[in-house]
Amino acid sequence: MHFPIAGVTVNPYYLIGLGVLVGVSGGFMGMGGGWLLVPALSALGTPMNIAVGTSLAQMLGAAIVSAMRHWQFGNISFRIATIMIPGSLLGVEFGAFIIELLKGQGPTQVDFGIGVTFAGILTLVSLFVLRDALKDYTRARQLAASHPGDSIHKYHVTPVRPIPRRLQAIKLKPCIACPISGIESISVWAILAVAFIMGTLTGLLGIGGGLVGLPLLVYVIGVPTRVAVGTVVLTVVVASGFGTFSHALKGNGDLLMALFIFIGAAIGSQIGALATRYVSGIFIRALFAVAALGAAASVVLNTFLGLRTAALVVVLMVGVLTCALIIQLLFTGLLRSRRQRLDSNSP
Structure with missing residues (x-):
């Protein structure tokens, strides 16, 4: 099927399948799916600015479905989300403004500028999060080893970090x-700053903000991982909606392509959100980091080396393996929960 705005011919079933991958990972890690979708669409030949706008359009529907599930599970801090929304909207418009500046320099500058920023942020954030998750996992193993018979999952509790503790000690009103x-x-100002950064990346890169928002809420604000995921998803609903409208006015985005992707994402996001109930924050962050590194490699292959086919293979492998692992973790968690209920009911 030909998509005239994007200027590419793609099988709609491929887009639906891509949507499932985006939905599962987005519902599980709080990311809108742009980390996977933008590289995949770009590798198909879609211009970067169109890929960004299309990513935002599908993200809106998928985020609504995912946010509803996280709300049912009690994973959303509405107080933080309410404050983040205005900051993220300002950031979205600022990010879209940067794209317009790049478009004035020519299509090559758009692809290169977004590609450099995308790959750089993915790499830096993923390495930091992976390092921290491994430290927490090692700590949990040591605690479990000192208490024979205990499951390691019992000790998957993220410690209070120095940055959130110091930030929360600053009483810059209102608080x-x-x-x-x-x-x-x-302080409300700290939350607004995090939201503005998230919004800027949403408007500029077509990512849901969770890529940076999740680490910022966890490591800077001090929000538990599961609550951070749900809160970011709710913020993404508003930010991506505003971003879709803003990019549509500027001619960025293919809404028909986004519709096919959303069909799959609506299904996948339910699975991803459910999995957060049975997986510890450590594993969520570790998988987040590994997946983001793979997406960064895809952007480098496509934008800087011109290896479009290799880039597409890499990003699809990352998506499939990530989703397969999330589903496996979900089933493992369901079985563990069932065993615990049976043990508690046994005489």
């Missing part, structure tokens, strides 16, 4: 408390 996140008091 709010977030009981669901275990935060007694934090």
Whole structure:
């Protein structure tokens, strides 16, 4: 099927399948799926600015479905999300403005500028998160080893980090408390700053903001991983909706292509959100980091080396393996939960 706005011919079933991958990973890790979708569309020959706008359009529908599930599971801090929304909207418009500046320099500058930023941020964030997740996993193993018979999952608790502790000690008014996140008091300005960074990346790169928003909420604000995922997803609903409208006015995005992707994403996001109930925050962050590194490699292959086919293979492998592991973790968690219920009911 030919998509005239994107200027490419793609099998719709491929787009639906891609949507499933995007939905599973997005519902599980709080990312809108742009980390996977933008490289995949770009590798098919879609211009970067069209890929960004299309990513935002499908992200809106998928984020709504995912946010509803996270709300049912109690994974959303509405206080933090309410403050983040205005900051993210300002950031989205700023990111879209940067793309317009790049478009004025020619299509080559758009692809190169977005590609450099995309790959750089993916790499830096993923390496930091992976390093930290491995440290927490090692700590959990040591604690479990000192208590024979205990499961390692019992000790998958993220410690209070120095940056959130110091930030929460700064009483720059107005301040709010977030009981669901275990935060007694934090400045509204700190949350707004995080939201603006998320929004800028949403408008510029077509990523849901979760790529940077999840680490910022966890490592800077001090929000537990599961609550951070749900809160980011809710913020993405508003930011991606605004971003879709803004990019549509500027001629960026193929709504028909986004519709096919959303069909798959609506299904996948349910699976991903459900999996967060049975997987520890450590594993969520570790998988987040590994998947982001793979997507960064795809961008480098396509944008800088011109290896479009290799880039497409890499990003699809990352998506398939990530989703397969999430589903495996979900089933393992369901079985573990069932065993625990049976043990508790046995005399």
